[in-house]
Every structure is written in C-alpha cells, then in structure tokens.
Amino acid sequence: MSVSYWQDRASGVSEYDVTIIGGGLAGLSTAFWLAQSDSSLKIAVVEKYLVGSGASGRNAGFITCGSVEHFNRMVGKHGEKQACAIWKFGEKNLELLQEKIIGSNAEELGLESKGSFSLAGSEGEFTELKESAALMKNLGINVDVLEEQEIKARLGANHFVGGIKYTGDATVNPISLLHHMKNKLLIPQGIEIFENHEVFEIQNHGDKRIVKTNLKNFESDIVVLATNAYLPLINNYFADKIYPTRGQILVTEKVPRFMEGPCYANFVLDYFRQLPTGEMLIGGFRQLQKDTEVGYSDQTTEEIQTALESFLAHHLPPLKGKKITHRWSGIMGFSADGDPFVGALPADPQLFFIGGFTAHGVGLAFHTAKCLSELIFGGEVPSFINARRFG
Numbered sequence: 001m002s003v004s005y006w007q008d009r010a011s012g013v014s015e016y017d018v019t020i021i022g023g024g025l026a027g028l029s030t031a032f033w034l035a036q037s038d039s040s041l042k043i044a045v046v047e048k049y050l051v052g053s054g055a056s057g058r059n060a061g062f063i064t065c066g067s068v069e070h071f072n073r074m075v076g077k078h079g080e081k082q083a084c085a086i087w088k089f090g091e092k093n094l095e096l097l098q099e100k101i102i103g104s105n106a107e108e109l110g111l112e113s114k115g116s117f118s119l120a121g122s123e124g125e126f127t128e129l130k131e132s133a134a135l136m137k138n139l140g141i142n143v144d145v146l147e148e149q150e151i152k153a154r155l156g157a158n159h160f161v162g163g164i165k166y167t168g169d170a171t172v173n174p175i176s177l178l179h180h181m182k183n184k185l186l187i188p189q190g191i192e193i194f195e196n197h198e199v200f201e202i203q204n205h206g207d208k209r210i211v212k213t214n215l216k217n218f219e220s221d222i223v224v225l226a227t228n229a230y231l232p233l234i235n236n237y238f239a240d241k242i243y244p245t246r247g248q249i250l251v252t253e254k255v256p257r258f259m260e261g262p263c264y265a266n267f268v269l270d271y272f273r274q275l276p277t278g279e280m281l282i283g284g285f286r287q288l289q290k291d292t293e294v295g296y297s298d299q300t301t302e303e304i305q306t307a308l309e310s311f312l313a314h315h316l317p318p319l320k321g322k323k324i325t326h327r328w329s330g331i332m333g334f335s336a337d338g339d340p341f342v343g344a345l346p347a348d349p350q351l352f353f354i355g356g357f358t359a360h361g362v363g364l365a366f367h368t369a370k371c372l373s374e375l376i377f378g379g380e381v382p383s384f385i386n387a388r389r390f391g
Contacts, residue, residue: 021227072132094363110275199212253325352376
C-alpha cells in the first residue's frame, strides 16, 4: 500500500458518510448491510484493483459452516454451547445470502446446495469424524456417517476409510456472487464503488477521516477497513492478530459429473469439488511448505501443485491424466485464534474493521458484515467475533 509522488493524481476531497476500504466480499457485504440499516447513508467502497481481485475472487467457492478444525476440536476449544453457536452462525450466513443476495439467481451464480463431506484418510481421523458427528447430532445438527464403500459409490473417491456429510452446506461461483452484489444490489442503492484506487494513507481531519488514494481522496465520519489479510499493512494493531497465508488451487479440464458434493480431507487442510460444468477444482497442501506459504506473494509453487495433481491421481480415478487448465493462489487472512473479528481500533473509534476469516470467507463474511453494521449503529456482536477478545 504505497503510491509514489508521480502516481498521486488526486485533487480535492469528496465527502461521504462511510468509506470502506476493500472491494471483496467483506467490503461489499458491509456496504450492503449499512445501506439496509440506513438507506440515506452515502457510502464509498474503495478497491486497489477490481472487485474480487483478492481472495474473494480466488477461493474455491465453498459456503461451509464451522472453522478450520473438525467439530470435536471446536467443542474442545470453545465448549459445546459456543461451538454450536459458531456453527449456527455459518448456517445463518448461507440463509442470509440466499434471502438477500442470491434469490432466484442460484443457477446463474453457480449455487449448488448439496452439503459437504469431510473424508478421513486414516482410522484416527475417522474416529474424530465419528466423534464430531455424535456431538453434532446431539446438538441438532443434521449429519450422516459414511463408510468406505459409500464414499466410493457417492463420490467416486478411493483410499478414504470413512467420512461424514453435513447436509446444510453449499458451493458457488464466488466472482459471480461478487459481481451480482455489485451490479444488482449495491449501485441502485447509491453506493459508489471506486476500483483501481489504491489507498496509501488515512489522515485525521478534525472529527473527520480522510482516505487518500492515488486518484481520489475521501472524507467521511467513519472508515471501515475490510482488507482481511492486508490489515497489518494498514495498521500495526493487526500485526499479532491476523497473518497473511497463501492458498493454492488448480482446475482440470471437464469430465462427466460423478461427485455428489464438495469435500474436505486431511483434517480440513485439503479440499476439492466438481464444478457444475464438470471441471475438478482442488486446493490445499499448504502444510507441505509452512514456511513459504505466508506473506503476500501470490505465486504458485511446484511442490504444492505437484501434490495437488498427485492427490487427484491417487484418490479420484476419473481425473488421472486429465489436463490442468488453471493454476493460481490467493492470500487469505488467518486470525490468531482461527475465528473472524470485527471492532473499532482502540486508538481511533472512527476506524472500524472486519477480517480474519481463516479460509472460510464465503461461509462467514456476509453474516459477519451484518454484525459489524450493527456494531457501528451501537449494537452488540457475538463474543466469538468481537475483537475485544484479544484484549
């Protein structure tokens, strides 16, 4: 986030009630909920590149509940009551997306509500998954346990000893979802979106804040930082709260559809799904290069890309030898404790923020943004997304 003297072409200041930095799912969602709360607000969304250029347009499109851990570990970490609340929070996220954004456009946006599978490559992980399923059923969460042969029959997947299926998850084309939000919901409400505007400074100006970009300056009462992994580049407050983490993905050529639904494997570290048009998407394996899969470089690496290909050949016979059409990476924001957060900077209560989705942005951001909007208007937010938990 730096702009040279020569690139700084802004002159004068434009006035808004709220300036949101970040044109990804968190930023657009925050704009949506603020406008829902007060339609008279004048809101600017400022994006460095194009809407969806970051992780929001580079993820796998899983709209899933939970966190980066199996549910039994969530219970061990949070207790049953809060683990259940976190899970229900994700369920509400999908419900809100369908009600407020997707509506009758499910096919256009590539939405498929087929649930999601968690697969075990070892007896030890299968034991944890069965423990998770028992806890979930006891809490009223609809989940099924599958043995090895059921996985082969329903997913065409080999070398998994068992798994579970949660029926309430979905998948979507994330960039189509973002563009739908931008084109059909935000602009008619009077929200202005400024793409290719790089922020390089936030200044105090009396009781106002000025967001300076290379092309335009924005003055407002409130600024929302919605850059997720890039929050530490804006303010040092986030240095020990969010960590930029790279995720890599590849996509194959089309094959006839054979999978019932999207899957996680290897303790939620790896994930794959067959797209509505037949291509296979697979991502993960960052555990192979923990030291290098951090920071802001979005290049792909040979070791992880090879591992993704080997996984397909080993577990999914219909994909063996198929052409790889796309390879990419994206920078995710992992929070210090694995849960997202909203709040205001302790040193400046006019600067609010949202982030830390820890690889579950599509499954959490829309509902989290609703909570941020409520916080801005003086409401309370659930303790597990309140940044005050960091002290």
